[in-house]
Amino acid sequence: MKDYFNENCTYTPEYFHRRFRMRRKLFLRILNDVKAYDDYFVQKKIATGRLGLSSIQKMTTAVRILAYGCAADHYDKYIKIGENTAIKCLKAFCNAIVAVYAEKYMRPPNKADIARLLEEGEQRGSPGTHRGRSSKNTLVLEAVASQDLWIWHAFFEMPGSHNDINVLDHSSVFNGIINGQLPPVNYVMNGHHYRMGYYLSNGIYPKWAPLMQTIPHPTTTKEKLFAQRQEAARKDVERAFGV
Secondary structure: OOHEEEOOEEOOOHHHHHHOOOHHHHHHHHHHHHHOOHHHHOOEEOOOEEEEEOOOHHHHHHHHHHHOOOOOHHHHHHHOOOHHHHHHHHHHHHHHHHHHHHHHHHOOOOOHHHHHHHHHHHHHHHOOEEOOOOOOEEEEEEEOOOOOOOEEEEEEEEOOOOHHHHHHHOOOOOOHHHOOOOOOOOOOOEEEEEEEOOEEEOOOOOOOOOOEOOOOOOOEEEHHHHHHHHHOOHHHHHHHHHH
């Protein structure tokens, strides 16, 4: 237990790493960025002269609420933080994350990103995308991710009772292509020059030009290799959420 607390009996990055499998370096980077943006996360002295809640306590509370969806008062016992303070931590953390990282991470791909993704796709056979749904009473999440765990698109507004096609009809994933808002995508495959990006999908989706589907029952060596590479690359989103 000594690795979980510091001299002020507050949580350390080791605790966060063991609970959430987040690397210490990444945790400290986010923590320092959030503290630099909003001094609410800087540990200060309270009226009695003692140190108040630490930065790690506040950030841990916010991330636990986001990760597990528990009530704000659930962490009073474990992290020693009250309900109102937990809610304040959550709001401040979300505002800081958007302000600090939105410009870089919460955006569509630019020309440089597209060129890099196309190069990675050519090296590994194809880049990845995958769509998942749950039979439980939840929201359906549609996402697009690449091999480097970068999530380029996320859409979760449809009830869990909808299927993949219903979600696709309401999704904004192709709006940028239709409206000409995305940077041009140029690549050559099998001697053909293409000007539209592509997304890997399974057989349930319609035969649209941007959707590259697998071969459900491959027979030849070429077909088996294509299906193997396509299905392996589609797991990028599953890997992103797993990590």
